[in-house]
Amino acid sequence: MALYEDIYHTFRENIKQGVYSPGERLPSIRETAEKFNCNKITVQKAFERLKNEGLIDNQVGRGSFVCFPDTPAGQQHVGFPFHSAYICDDLFPADQAFELFDQMFREEGHLFDTGPMEGDSELVEALSSRYKVDHERTIIISGAQQGLNLCRTLYNLNISEHMLFEDPTYSGAISIFRPKHFVELEPDGPDLNRLKQLMKGKARFFYTIPQVHNPTGISYSKGKMDEIARLAEEHNVFIIEDDYLSEFADHPGERFIDRIPHRTIYIKSLSKVTAPGIRLGFMTVPGAMYQDFIRGKFSADLGTSLLMQRFFVRFISSGLLDRHLQKCRTLLGSRKKTIESVIGKYPFLRIPAQQSGYNIWIESSIPLPGEHVPWAKGEHFSFSSRWTDSFRLSLLGMGDRDFQNGASYLDSLFQSCSRNSSRPVL
Amino acid sequence: MALYEDIYHTFRENIKQGVYSPGERLPSIRETAEKFNCNKITVQKAFERLKNEGLIDNQVGRGSFVCFPDTPAGQQHVGFPFHSAYICDDLFPADQAFELFDQMFREEGHLFDTGPMEGDSELVEALSSRYKVDHERTIIISGAQQGLNLCRTLYNLNISEHMLFEDPTYSGAISIFRPKHFVELEPDGPDLNRLKQLMKGKARFFYTIPQVHNPTGISYSKGKMDEIARLAEEHNVFIIEDDYLSEFADHPGERFIDRIPHRTIYIKSLSKVTAPGIRLGFMTVPGAMYQDFIRGKFSADLGTSLLMQRFFVRFISSGLLDRHLQKCRTLLGSRKKTIESVIGKYPFLRIPAQQSGYNIWIESSIPLPGEHVPWAKGEHFSFSSRWTDSFRLSLLGMGDRDFQNGASYLDSLFQSCSRNSSRPVL
Numbered sequence: 001m002a003l004y005e006d007i008y009h010t011f012r013e014n015i016k017q018g019v020y021s022p023g024e025r026l027p028s029i030r031e032t033a034e035k036f037n038c039n040k041i042t043v044q045k046a047f048e049r050l051k052n053e054g055l056i057d058n059q060v061g062r063g064s065f066v067c068f069p070d071t072p073a074g075q076q077h078v079g080f081p082f083h084s085a086y087i088c089d090d091l092f093p094a095d096q097a098f099e100l101f102d103q104m105f106r107e108e109g110h111l112f113d114t115g116p117m118e119g120d121s122e123l124v125e126a127l128s129s130r131y132k133v134d135h136e137r138t139i140i141i142s143g144a145q146q147g148l149n150l151c152r153t154l155y156n157l158n159i160s161e162h163m164l165f166e167d168p169t170y171s172g173a174i175s176i177f178r179p180k181h182f183v184e185l186e187p188d189g190p191d192l193n194r195l196k197q198l199m200k201g202k203a204r205f206f207y208t209i210p211q212v213h214n215p216t217g218i219s220y221s222k223g224k225m226d227e228i229a230r231l232a233e234e235h236n237v238f239i240i241e242d243d244y245l246s247e248f249a250d251h252p253g254e255r256f257i258d259r260i261p262h263r264t265i266y267i268k269s270l271s272k273v274t275a276p277g278i279r280l281g282f283m284t285v286p287g288a289m290y291q292d293f294i295r296g297k298f299s300a301d302l303g304t305s306l307l308m309q310r311f312f313v314r315f316i317s318s319g320l321l322d323r324h325l326q327k328c329r330t331l332l333g334s335r336k337k338t339i340e341s342v343i344g345k346y347p348f349l350r351i352p353a354q355q356s357g358y359n360i361w362i363e364s365s366i367p368l369p370g371e372h373v374p375w376a377k378g379e380h381f382s383f384s385s386r387w388t389d390s391f392r393l394s395l396l397g398m399g400d401r402d403f404q405n406g407a408s409y410l411d412s413l414f415q416s417c418s419r420n421s422s423r424p425v426l
Numbered sequence: 427m428a429l430y431e432d433i434y435h436t437f438r439e440n441i442k443q444g445v446y447s448p449g450e451r452l453p454s455i456r457e458t459a460e461k462f463n464c465n466k467i468t469v470q471k472a473f474e475r476l477k478n479e480g481l482i483d484n485q486v487g488r489g490s491f492v493c494f495p496d497t498p499a500g501q502q503h504v505g506f507p508f509h510s511a512y513i514c515d516d517l518f519p520a521d522q523a524f525e526l527f528d529q530m531f532r533e534e535g536h537l538f539d540t541g542p543m544e545g546d547s548e549l550v551e552a553l554s555s556r557y558k559v560d561h562e563r564t565i566i567i568s569g570a571q572q573g574l575n576l577c578r579t580l581y582n583l584n585i586s587e588h589m590l591f592e593d594p595t596y597s598g599a600i601s602i603f604r605p606k607h608f609v610e611l612e613p614d615g616p617d618l619n620r621l622k623q624l625m626k627g628k629a630r631f632f633y634t635i636p637q638v639h640n641p642t643g644i645s646y647s648k649g650k651m652d653e654i655a656r657l658a659e660e661h662n663v664f665i666i667e668d669d670y671l672s673e674f675a676d677h678p679g680e681r682f683i684d685r686i687p688h689r690t691i692y693i694k695s696l697s698k699v700t701a702p703g704i705r706l707g708f709m710t711v712p713g714a715m716y717q718d719f720i721r722g723k724f725s726a727d728l729g730t731s732l733l734m735q736r737f738f739v740r741f742i743s744s745g746l747l748d749r750h751l752q753k754c755r756t757l758l759g760s761r762k763k764t765i766e767s768v769i770g771k772y773p774f775l776r777i778p779a780q781q782s783g784y785n786i787w788i789e790s791s792i793p794l795p796g797e798h799v800p801w802a803k804g805e806h807f808s809f810s811s812r813w814t815d816s817f818r819l820s821l822l823g824m825g826d827r828d829f830q831n832g833a834s835y836l837d838s839l840f841q842s843c844s845r846n847s848s849r850p851v852l
Contacts, residue, residue, distance in 0.1 A: 089539040097538070098531035105524035112523070112701035113515040142568060146727045153579060176725045275538035277732045299602045301572045305731060306703045 003038050007046035015055050015066055025416065026056060026064045057371050067372045080406035083376040084397035085214065085272065085359060091331070091396060092275040093324055100314045108310060115306040117294050119282070123309045126316050131243075131268060133257060133284040139293055142304045144242065144269035144281040148176050148207075150296040151240055151265060154289075155205065162204040166190055168381035168390075170214045170242065173207055182384065185216060187353035189224035192231075199235040206237055211253035212245040215381045215392040217355030222254050229259040238286070243268045247325055248332065250356040262286050270312065273325060280304065280312055328396060332358050335395040338407050346414045348421070358395045365389070366421040374406070374413075429464055433472035441481050441492055451842070452482060452490045483797045493798045506832035509802040510823035511640065511698065511785060517757070517822060518701040519750055526740045534736060541732040543720050545708070549735045552742050557669075557694060559683060559710040565719055568730045570668065570695035570707040574602050574633075576722040577666055577691060580715075581631065588630040592616060594807030594816075596640045596668065599633055608810065611642060613779035615650035618657075625661040632663055637679035638671040641807045641818040643781030648680050655685040664712070669694045673751050674758065676782040688712050696738065699751060706730065706738055754822060758784050761821040764833050772840045774847070784821045791815070792847040800832070800839075 014020050027035070032043045047064055050056045056064045081088075104111065118124065119140025128135035141147045157163045159178045167182035181198055183190040189210070199206070206228075210220040220228075232239055239256045241264050246253050257266040263286060270280040285293050297303065315321050339360055343349045348365045355361060367389065376394070378387035398406055440446050453461070458469045473490055476482045482490045507514075530537065544550065545566025554561035567573045583589045585604045593608035607624055609616040615636070625632070632654075636646040646654075658665055665682045667690050672679050683692040689712060696706040711719050723729065741747050765786055769775045774792045781787060793815065802820070804813035824832055 086540065089536050092538050094535075094538060101527060101531065105527065109520070110515050112518050112520060112703035114512065114702040142727045145725070149726050153575075172725075172728070175721070271728075276540040276728075277538035279727065279729075279731045295601070299571070299598075300575050300726070301568045301705065302598070302697075302702075303705070305705045305734060307734070308731060 003036065004042045004045040004049075007032065007036055007038075007043060008049050011046065011050055012053075012055065015050075020066045024066050025420075026066065028063055065369060065372055080374045080402060080409055081397040082374045082393045082395075082406060082410070085376075085392075085394045086276040087273065087328065087358075087396045088398050088402075089275050089277065090399035091328065093320060096320055097311070097315065100318060100320065101311060104310055104314055111307045111310055113306060114303055115309060117298055117303055119304065120306060120309040120313065122313045124282070126313055127268075127270075127282050128284075130316065131282075133266060134261065137261075137287055137290050138282055138284045139290075139297060140304050140309060141267075141281045141283055141297065142301060143271050143279045144244070144267050145172055145176075146297075146300060147265075147267035147281060147283040148173055148240070148242070150283075150293055150300060151205070152176050153300075154292050154296045157205060160205075161202045164195070164198050164203045164206040164237075166208055166213070167384055168215055168378065168387050169207065170209060170244070171376075171380045173242070174381070177207070179207075182382075184384075184386070185213070185218065187218055189218075189220035189228070192224065192227055195228065196231055199231050199237050203235070203237055205240055206232065207240040207242065208256075209242045209244050210256065211243060212249050212357035214242075214244050214357075215359055215376065215378075216353070216361045217357050217359055218353050219249060219251075219356065220254055225254040225256070225259065229256060232256075232260060232263055237263070239264045241266045245269075245272060245357045247273045248329065248357045257284060262288075265289070273328070274315075274321070278308065278312070280308055328358070332395055335403060336360065338403075339393060339395065339410070342407055342411050342414070345411070346418055348418065349414065360393045360395065361390060362393060363390045364417075366417065368417055369413075374410070429462065430468045430471040430475075433458065433462055433464075433469060434475050437472065437476055438479075438481065441476075446492045450492050451846075452492065454489055491795060491798055506800045506828060506835055507823040508800045508819045508821075508832060508836070511802075511818075511820045512702040513699065513754065513784075513822045514824050514828075515701050515703065516825035517754065519746060522746055523737070523741065526744060526746065527737060530736055530740060537733045537736060539732060540729055541735060543724055543729055545730065546732060546735040546739065548739045550708070552739055553694075553696075553708050554710075556742065557708075559692060560687065563687075563713055563716050564708055564710045565716075565723060566730050566735060567693075567707045567709055567723065568727060569697050569705045570670070570693050571598055571602075572723075572726065573691075573693035573707060573709040574599055574666070574668070576709075576719055576726060577631070578602050579726075580718050580722045583631060586631075587628045590621070590624050590629045590632040590663075592634055592639070593810055594641055594804065594813050595633065596635060596670070597802075597806045599668070600807075603633070605633075608808075610810075610812070611639070611644065613644055615644075615646035615654070618650065618653055621654065622657055625657050625663050629661070629663055631666055632658070633666040633668065634682075635668045635670050636682065637669065638675050638783035640668075640670050640783075641785055641802065641804075642779070642787045643783050643785055644779050645675060645677075645782065646680060651680040651682070651685065655682060658682075658686060658689055663689070665690045667692045671695075671698060671783045673699045674755065674783045683710060688714075691715070699754070700741075700747070704734065704738070706734055754784070758821055761829060762786065764829075765819060765821065765836070768833055768837050768840070771837070772844055774844065775840065786819045786821065787816060788819060789816045790843075792843065794843055795839075800836070 020026060029040050029043045029047065033040045047056065051058065054067055057067050058064050123140055124135050124138050128138050152158055157177055159180060163177060163179060164181050164183060165179040167184050183195045183198060210225060212219060241256045243266060256264040266284040268282050271278045283293065340351065343351060343362060350363045351360060352363055376392040378390035381387065437452065446452060455466050455469045455473065459466045473482065477484065480493055483493050484490050549566060550561050550564050554564050578584055583603055585606060589603060589605060589607065591605040591608050593610050609621045609624060636651060638645060667682045669692060682690040692710040694708050697704045766777065769777060769788060774790055776789045777786060778789055802818040804816035807813065
């Protein structure tokens with residue numbers, strides 16, 4: 001076996017066995033060449049092969065780092081998925097949910113039929129009453145993402161002059177709408193001057209997450225909500241209000257759907273606070289748009305699984321949803337403290353503004369590793385350079401043991417960032 | 427109470443109590459005026475009110491007919507739903523399906539998690555092997571309609587110059603694509619001269635249902651399949667092959683995905699042959715388009731319910747799917763004979779060409795009632811006048827008793843059409 005293959009196999013085994021863990025820096029090429037008593041070209045060749053196989057990655061001037069296993073959207077997460085804003089399904093009360101399914105199978109018929117296009121009437125009723133929206137304008141959808149996609153399709157909002165976004169904003173919205181026009185977010189909501197200026201132009205829709213914003217965790221102030229509602233009326237702009245996580249707001253939230261229901265498309269995820277596999281959400285839309293959305297939903301998938309809808313009726317009425325949310329809130333509180341105390345140890349890290357929810361938005365004053373990090377990087381949420389050194393840590397994507405190990409891992413990662421940044425760049 | 431109100435209430439009660447049933451003609455205005463001993467204006471006023479309430483409808487020169495209750499897409503069907511191409515969920519083995527769910531709940535974990543974006547690997551494997559397609563290019567979708575919608579969105583195929591359709595074609599495709607360019611269907615496939623001419627132009631996609639076509643029930647001949655595949659290659663056209671119902675073909679079918687896989691987007695419904703509430707399907711796409719569709723699926727709904735996917739793995743492996751299909755085939759054969767013998771009694775009705783599947787496509791040589799009929803009218807499948815007097819009867823949308831009553835009802839309806847058409851128009 002050629003020497004470079006020997007080096008390759010040694011590192012490969014060490015990575016597989018966790019001697020070097022994801023995100024960790026490998027010994028430098030120079031150090032490795034010394035250790036194996038060979039020239040640097042040989043080591044380079046071995047590292048090249050590790051890189052080609054996706055095991056490590058280089059950062060110019062910083063060395064080689066062990067890759068996190070690829071986690072394209074929707075794939076099973078491995079490692080410490082602080083990047084995933086989904087609740088880990090370990091935290092979902094699956095056994096009790098299965099019991100509800102069993103009850104349902106015993107007590108109900110026609111579960112494999114199609115339901116009404118707007119959704120099962122009992123579910124529409126239960127959600128409208130729970131979330132205080134008008135049931136006559138409410139439509140069940142297969143997750144909030146579908147609601148966004150319906151807006152895109154129905155009103156042609158792809159790369160559109162007519163659409164405004166927060167900066168930063170939800171990455172799923174970026175992938176759907178491919179936005180061009182942004183309004184910078186301040187700690188209490190968007191920059192109003194900029195918003196006003198853009199609303200005077202061609203804007204017809206403003207996509208916003210006014211409560212427990214993703215990724216920043218802020219909530220709009222009452223004053224800004226009022227002013228935005230007024231501007232929307234004045235300039236004939238519709239609000240796409242993404243209620244991503246109001247269940248985890250610290251205070252009962254301010255909503256556009258309450259202020260200007262005739263120009264608010266309210267979209268509520270139900271998967272985000274329960275389990276990603278639920279694939280349910282709902283939207284409440286202006287009366288004049290209701291038939292558009294019913295037709296759009298029909299075109300998109302002929303309706304959402306009635307079985308899952310009927311299950312969710314029971315999930316709410318049995319009180320299981322409320323108990324699950326309460327459990328998550330408690331867990332969230334304790335995990336937040338754990339992470340805040342890790343962050344507090346590193347002066348180059350800062351948690352800006354008032355945040356709620358299960359994500360923590362963090363700013364760094366030193367450059368962080370660019371690739372294969374366990375968090376969601378600022379650039380996923382923005383095209384502007386302002387957020388390059390910010391990142392989002394999500395707190396509910398792991399079971400308890402993984403979370404504890406993950407927190408220690410973050411600690412050691414920040415420690416190494418700190419050490420690296422204080423060394424002169426060679 | 428004014429006399430017109432009296433007349434209104436009498437008819438209203440008679441309709442509600444079934445004295446006049448849906449599709450039935452009411453006594454004429456003249457007859458009614460004579461019976462109530464009033465002038466025709468009074469009767470007209472009563473009929474106007476019945477019409478405003480959606481209870482009756484007028485057909486110019488033919489009189490007033492009792493409306494079928496509205497059945498917007500996806501809503502619960504009432505009456506005799508010969509228009510519904512979905513298998514009635516009475517025919518679905520729900521109890522055995524529930525047992526599979528129970529087994530699954532006992533034996534599997536992570537059912538509420540997200541799966542891979544392309545779908546659960548076991549399901550992809552099982553479907554690829556069953557339907558003989560390449561698993562590496564196969565993606566699970568939330569029903570065939572979603573597959574069509576992804577094509578529309580990804581390649582901008584709404585009201586597009588680049589898209590060809592059969593005439594007639596699936597109404598759901600018409601609602602998604604809003605087609606402009608059609609190729610007339612002959613008993614063995616499309617008019618090849620016309621297809622060639624259009625393929626030479628701007629066409630880049632041809633949407634086709636070559637086996638057990640919807641609505642006509644025909645299948646393309648081997649000769650036409652070969653020639654179309656050749657033309658597609660020559661003119662760089664992609665085939666969107668909708669495998670709607672090949673499970674019910676009389677013979678193993680001819681497919682584009684086998685001939686020209688690198689230019690075929692194959693879409694398979696799984697709801698159509700099982701139960702509408704299943705909301706599953708899959709598509710196998712050219713390798714070069716695979717990542718487009720994965721991204722499109724992500725944008726559309728972040729993935730299909732893992733719970734339903736894992737259920738379907740068991741639905742196949744337990745043999746339940748095969749037993750269900752066999753039961754449907756038997757039922758279909760017997761129902762087809764029943765309907766054919768009804769149709770055979772009326773010389774003005776004709777079942778054209780070789781048809782398979784659970785729809786019967788019928789031509790009438792006399793005009794049939796225009797509104798509120800229990801079948802799907804030709805104009806739902808075509809913009810051309812050629813199919814105005816054709817209609818589709820679906821055979822699996824009802825339980826046994828409803829079907830038998832429905833067949834008698836059809837018989838009496840055709841009898842009355844026959845009588846009406848032989849009378850001179852007054």
